[in-house]
Amino acid sequence: xxxxxxxxxxxxxxxxxxxxxxxxxxxxxxxxxxxxxxxxxxxxxxxxxxxxxxxxxxxxxxxxxxxxxxxxxxxxxxxxxxxxxxxxxxxxxxxxxxxxxxxxxxxxxxxxxxxxxxxxxxxxxxxxxxxxxxxxxxxxxxxxxxxxxxxxxxxxxxxxxxxxxxxxxxxxxxxxxxxxxxxxxxxxxxxxxxxxxxxxxxxxxxxxxxxxxxxxxxxxxxxxxxxxxxxxxxxxxxxxxxxxxxxxxxxxxxxxxxxxxxxxxxxxxxxxxxxxxxxxxxxxxxxxxxxxxxxxxxxxxxxxxxxxxxxxxxxxxxxxxxxxxxxxxxxxxxxxxxxxxxx
Amino acid sequence: xxxxxxxxxxxxxxxxxxxxxxxxxxxxxxxxxxxxxxxxxxxxxxxxxxxxxxxxxxxxxxxxxxxxxxxxxxxxxxxxxxxxxxxxxxxxxxxxxxxxxxxxxxxxxxxxxxxxxxxxxxxxxxxxxxxxxxxxxxxxxxxxxxxxxxxxxxxxxxxxxxxxxxxxxxxxxxxxxxxxxxxxxxxxxxxxxxxxxxxxxxxxxxxxxxxxxxxxxxxxxxxxxxxxxxxxxxxxxxxxxxxxxxxxxxxxxxxxxxxxxxxxxxxxxxxxxxxxxxxxxxxxxxxxxxxxxxxxxxxxxxxxxxxxxxxxxxxxxxxxxxxxxxxxxxxxxxxxxxxxxxxxxxxxxxxxxxxxxxxxxxxxxxxxxxxxxxxxxxxxxxxxxxxxxxxxxxxxxxxxxxxxxxxxxxxxxxxxxxxxxxxxxxxxxxxxxxxxx
Numbered sequence: 001x002x003x004x005x006x007x008x009x010x011x012x013x014x015x016x017x018x019x020x021x022x023x024x025x026x027x028x029x030x031x032x033x034x035x036x037x038x039x040x041x042x043x044x045x046x047x048x049x050x051x052x053x054x055x056x057x058x059x060x061x062x063x064x065x066x067x068x069x070x071x072x073x074x075x076x077x078x079x080x081x082x083x084x085x086x087x088x089x090x091x092x093x094x095x096x097x098x099x100x101x102x103x104x105x106x107x108x109x110x111x112x113x114x115x116x117x118x119x120x121x122x123x124x125x126x127x128x129x130x131x132x133x134x135x136x137x138x139x140x141x142x143x144x145x146x147x148x149x150x151x152x153x154x155x156x157x158x159x160x161x162x163x164x165x166x167x168x169x170x171x172x173x174x175x176x177x178x179x180x181x182x183x184x185x186x187x188x189x190x191x192x193x194x195x196x197x198x199x200x201x202x203x204x205x206x207x208x209x210x211x212x213x214x215x216x217x218x219x220x221x222x223x224x225x226x227x228x229x230x231x232x233x234x235x236x237x238x239x240x241x242x243x244x245x246x247x248x249x250x251x252x253x254x255x256x257x258x259x260x261x262x263x264x265x266x267x268x269x270x271x272x273x274x275x276x277x278x279x280x281x282x283x284x285x286x287x288x289x290x291x292x293x294x295x296x297x298x299x300x301x302x303x304x305x306x307x308x309x310x311x312x313x314x315x316x317x318x319x320x321x322x323x324x325x326x327x328x329x330x331x332x333x334x335x336x337x338x339x340x341x342x343x
Numbered sequence: 344x345x346x347x348x349x350x351x352x353x354x355x356x357x358x359x360x361x362x363x364x365x366x367x368x369x370x371x372x373x374x375x376x377x378x379x380x381x382x383x384x385x386x387x388x389x390x391x392x393x394x395x396x397x398x399x400x401x402x403x404x405x406x407x408x409x410x411x412x413x414x415x416x417x418x419x420x421x422x423x424x425x426x427x428x429x430x431x432x433x434x435x436x437x438x439x440x441x442x443x444x445x446x447x448x449x450x451x452x453x454x455x456x457x458x459x460x461x462x463x464x465x466x467x468x469x470x471x472x473x474x475x476x477x478x479x480x481x482x483x484x485x486x487x488x489x490x491x492x493x494x495x496x497x498x499x500x501x502x503x504x505x506x507x508x509x510x511x512x513x514x515x516x517x518x519x520x521x522x523x524x525x526x527x528x529x530x531x532x533x534x535x536x537x538x539x540x541x542x543x544x545x546x547x548x549x550x551x552x553x554x555x556x557x558x559x560x561x562x563x564x565x566x567x568x569x570x571x572x573x574x575x576x577x578x579x580x581x582x583x584x585x586x587x588x589x590x591x592x593x594x595x596x597x598x599x600x601x602x603x604x605x606x607x608x609x610x611x612x613x614x615x616x617x618x619x620x621x622x623x624x625x626x627x628x629x630x631x632x633x634x635x636x637x638x639x640x641x642x643x644x645x646x647x648x649x650x651x652x653x654x655x656x657x658x659x660x661x662x663x664x665x666x667x668x669x670x671x672x673x674x675x676x677x678x679x680x681x682x683x684x685x686x687x688x689x690x691x692x693x694x695x696x697x698x699x700x701x702x703x704x705x706x707x708x709x710x711x712x713x714x715x716x717x718x719x720x721x722x723x724x725x726x727x728x729x730x731x732x733x734x735x736x737x738x739x740x741x742x743x744x745x746x747x748x749x750x751x752x753x754x755x756x757x758x759x760x761x762x763x764x765x766x767x768x769x770x771x772x773x774x775x776x777x778x779x780x
Contacts, residue, residue, distance in 0.1 A: 016545070095661055115663035116547040117617025124616075136665070138547030173547055201544035 010310040011123040011130040012302050014139045015180040023181055027149050028332035029301035030294070036073055036330065037296055044330065046304050047076035053101050055081040056112040056133065057094070062268055062292065063133050063143070067110050070299035079106060094118055095125055102126040107310070108303060111135075116173075129306040137171045143267050144177025145298045148185065150291050151222055154263050159186030162219050165207075166248055167226030167275055168197045168237075174267045175226060179207055192216050193248055196237045213248050217257040224265045225250050225275045241274060251277035255285070263287055348372050349764060350385045354393025354725065358400060359698035360714030369398055371721040374764030378717055391759060391766070393725055399697050400713050401433025401722030401760065403704040404674065405523070405601050406498070406577055406649035409435075409466070412453060413442025418654035418742045420454075424463035426652070426674040426741035428768050431700075431724035431757035434465040434712055435652075435674070439476070440499045446471040446482045448490040455491060464762055465722070467493040467708065472511045472522060476500040481511060488518045493708050496523035498577060499624075499669075503529055505562055512563075512572025521575040521599070521707060526559035526584070527551075527625065536665050538626040542611040548664065551626050553581045560584045564591040567598055575707060576600040578651050580625035582635030589644040599707045601649040602636050604677045605747050608684045609633075613747065619660045619667035620745050623653065640699060641691055647704040648696070650677045654743030672741050676734055676748045678726065682755035723761040730756035 006021050015023065036044055052071040056064050071078050081101070094113070101109055108129045111119045116136030123130035134140040151158055163182050169175045169191045182189050183206040190208040191198055203209050210216050217223070228244065238244050250264070264276070264285045272278045281288060349371040356367040356379060368383035369376065404427065410418040418426075427435050437454065439445035445454065451468055458466035470492040474480045476499070484495060495511065502508045502524070515522050532551040537543050539550025560576055564587060567574035579585060579600050588600050605623065610630050613621040621627060639645040653670025660667050678700065685691035705713030712720055734751045736744035760768035767774050 094663065113663070115665045118663050120617055121663075136547050137549075171547075176545075176547060199544050201541050204541050205544060 007305045008309050010306055011119075012141055012306055013119050013123055013130065013132045015141045015144045015177045015184070016139065018184070020184045023145070023148065023184055025332070026145055026298070026301050026305065027152060029305060030145070030149050030298040032330040032332040033300040033304070034294075034297040036300070037293070042073050043075055044073065045075045047071065047074040047307055050076045050107040050307060051079060051105065052076045052108045052110060052303065053079040053081055053106045054110045055097070055101065057083060058112050058114040058134070060112055060133070062295075063112065066292070066295040067131075067133060067299050067303075069296050070303055073296065074300055074303055076108075076303070095122065098122040098126050102128055108307060129310045131302055131306060134173050136173065137176075138173050139177045139180075140173040140267070141177050142295070142299055142302055143174050144181045145302070146291055146295045147174075147178050147224060147265060147267070148181045149294050149298050150265060150287055151263065153290070153294070154287060155221065158182065161187045161221040162190070163187045163222045163224065164190050164192055164216050164220035165224045165226065166192045166213060166250065168228055169193055169202060169226070170197045170199055170237075171229060172226050178224060179205060183207075190216055190220075194238050194244065213250075214254065214257060217254060218259070220258060220262055222263045222265065223250065223258070224267075227267065227269065228271055228275050230271070245274055249273075249275055249277065250280050252279050252283070255280060265291060268292065347764075348377075348385050348388035349391065349721070349761065349766065350383060350388040351391045351393050351398055351723065351725065352383075354396045354398035356398045356715070357694060357697050358715045359694045360400070360702035361716060363715075364694060369715060369723065371723075371761065371764045374721055376715050376717050376719050376721050379715060389766075391725065393759075395727070395729065396758065397726040397728055399431070399724045399726060400701040400715050401724045401762065402431045402678065402700040403434040403708075403713050404432045404650050404652065404677075405436050405575075405647055405704045405707065406603075407435040407437050407652045407674065408440070408654065408670070409437045410654060411441060411457065412450070416656055417659075420457050420466065421461045421463075422740065422742040423652070423654070423674070424461050424466070425773065426672070426739070427464045428760050428762075428773070429740050429757065430674040430676065431678050431726065431760060432464060432674055433722035433724065433760060433762045434467060434710075436467045436469055436493060436708070438498045439469050439471040439496060444471050444476050445469065445492075446474050446476075448483075448486055451487060451490040451492055463767055465712070467710070469494045469496045469523065471495065472497045472502060473507060478502045478504055478507055481507070481514060484514055484518050484520070488520060492520070493710070494521045494523050494575070496525065496577065498523065498525045501525050501527040501529060501559060505566065508563060509566050509570060512566050512570040512574060515572040516570070519573065519709070521573045523575045523577050524559070524563050525577050526556050526563060528555045528558045531555035531558065534665075536622060536626075537614050538611045538628045540611055540629055542614050546614060546617065548614070551624070553583060553628065553632070556581050556625055557583045557587060560587050564588070564596055564598060567591075568594070568596045571597060574598045578603045578606065578625055578649070579636065579639070579645060580606045580628050580632060582632045585635045585639035585644055589639065589642075592644060599646045600644065601647040601704075602640055602645045603649060603651045604673055604680045605671060607633065607636050607640065607648075608680055609747055614664075617664045619662070619664055620671060620749065621747050622664060622667055622669055623651070623671050624669035637685065637690060641695055646699065646707060648677065648681065648699040649704070650674055654741055655745050657744065660745045671745050671747050672739070672743050673746070675739055675741060676746060676751075676753070678757060679732070679753040679755045680748055680751070682726075682728070683753045687754055721761055721764040724757055725759035727756045727758045728754070730754070730758070732756055
């Protein structure tokens with residue numbers, strides 16, 4: 001028996017395109033999967049017989065590992081595709097690679113690429129599900145979901161919260177996914193950093209823009225610090241790392257301005273001493289490791305829902321029942337305030 | 344063929360150069376326009392029935408990349424010429440960013456020989472402003488002029504050194520030929536791929552700010568004013584660029600400018616699907632820019648419509664947006680797109696549109712074309728204003744299919760084309776023998 005669900009997407013590409021209801025459904029499904037990782041046998045057969053290709057055209061340890069564990073805990077088979085030298089991989093071979101993976105009857109393609117937009121173009125070109133694991137400076141939807149999930153765990157709600165995102169907003173795919181997800185769920189988002197890295201256009205996307213961290217810290221319920229990409233320094237966006245840390249690095253001193261219940265987050269990996277001081281990263285307000293733990297449940301939910309939706313697709317060779325072991329899959333208990341559409 | 348007589352009967356003759364717009368016959372003799380008038384008779388002349396159609400001077404495109412020599416996988420002189428004819432263009436000017444660069448008379452001679460072999464349309468080459476498009480040393484402009492080039496451009500490789508640009512403009516006082524400037528400050532565009540605006544922010548793409556264009560337009564206008572050189576601004580894409588040019592013209596600066604059909608009809612939102620067929624340089628901008636460009640074309644600030652026809656292979660355009668080459672094709676759709684989107688909707692006078700495709704570019708080049716006065720070369724485009732068609736990749740005769748208008752339903756179709764008195768397109772069919780003379 002499948003639960004009536006508004007999830008009908010074969011792919012997860014962006015949070016921008018998702019409705020509030022779809023995001024909540026993903027979070028609820030993740031909540032249901034959370035306990036799987038606490039079992040002594042950390043496995044459910046939800047994706048048994050399915051193949052997940054992890055295709056990372058850009059170095060990644062955390063996200064790739066998280067997806068790998070998520071797929072394994074759903075009993076999927078895993079295909080790792082890591083080009084020897086990602087910098088040599090150009091898009092003209094990307095669509096080719098995707099078509100080849102499709103020809104091998106892979107069910108889900110988890111795709112990371114350093115160029116914005118690649119997962120969208122691949123998803124249009126092939127029938128398997130495509131999950132965006134981060135594309136260029138565009139979106140990182142599963143990280144966005146992890147952040148939403150973690151905030152909901154910590155704060156019980158998202159609506160009405162003041163969320164402060166600090167760092168290189170211009171180049172951050174996490175910032176964009178966070179922004180879409182948080183604003184759809186009713187949070188107020190402020191993006192903060194040096195003007196060269198915080199485009200004014202973010203206001204049109206629904207964020208407040210600020211250049212003064214000290215002014216913003218007292219108002220924040222949640223702080224998300226972003227990783228400063230060292231290679232950007234060559235492009236002279238900021239005068240020096242020293243000045244950046246002085247103005248935008250979050251340390252214990254600056255945290256004195258914040259509320260005691262401020263939650264500190266970071267998508268990782270942290271440049272310790274740059275955007276976060278070590279004592280803050282490891283301090284009592286930090287939930288960075290919980291984000292990592294939650295990442296597995298969130299990615300399990302994503303892999304599961306896109307597979308079910310793709311199997312339900314009229315052109316798909318199998319019906320939802322062929323997924324097998326439906327009865328053993330943890331079901332979400334909607335905990336959101338909103339009512340799910342009953343039809 | 345050129346010794347025969349051709350009578351185009353019963354069409355609506357529009358020749359902005361002579362302020363003609365009315366039902367009139369056009370008689371062509373010995374490759375030249377003989378006479379325009381009502382009820383013309385010519386014994387033994389071949390006749391084209393143009394009733395219900397528009398008879399216009401053949402179009403002139405100031406900005407075409409034919410890719411030859413060196414990049415024939417994108418386009419050749421033959422395929423580009425056919426694309427031109429298909430779009431009603433009888434004269435096209437070719438950009439110098441080929442491989443090798445058109446910076447010596449040897450390459451000009453090669454182009455002329457190859458063009459003569461194809462022999463379909465008038466191909467007028469530009470040469471580079473600087474050797475190898477490096478922006479350092481001026482080409483031998485005097486000798487290149489004698490070899491037949493009609494202007495100079497480092498299109499695609501903007502001249503960042505203001506001193507070099509100044510010398511080029513000064514030198515143009517000797518040749519009288521235009522310096523066609525691709526106005527872009529490379530330090531401001533950096534690794535940008537789309538207009539720096541809302542779409543770039545949403546899509547996570549590196550932006551090319553409008554100021555990258557306007558800063559350079561301002562620089563070049565000041566240099567043209569100071570030197571009295573002949574400056575032509577290529578593919579203006581910004582509202583502020585139009586303003587700057589309008590102000591300069593009012594002060595009498597010797598400047599002309601062109602605008603591309605895609606900048607007159609498309610905006611940055613088209614990039615939402617990351618389709619490289621919407622990636623060009625300068626990039627698609629905002630609706631405010633689009634509006635200003637239309638006004639600029641209508642009031643004459645922007646003199647000419649030029650396609651910046653930039654063919655690329657499917658493989659090149661299939662790569663990710665950041666790596667795909669800039670440029671879109673435009674020869675085959677230019678008139679129909681602007682006729683449908685602007686003239687038919689009352690947003691641009693038809694005579695202004697035709698002038699921007701004929702007499703205005705001819706004046707910029709200083710050539711005796713773009714009008715149907717007796718004695719002028721008989722280059723004619725016949726257009727069916729009622730015909731509707733859909734832009735389809737497989738129907739394009741260009742070697743490339745990177746059009747931003749694929750799938751568009753258009754009104755207005757080029758049905759017949761005459762080049763130098765010789766009919767090369769007859770009722771949408773290439774005339775037998777026109778291809779391999």
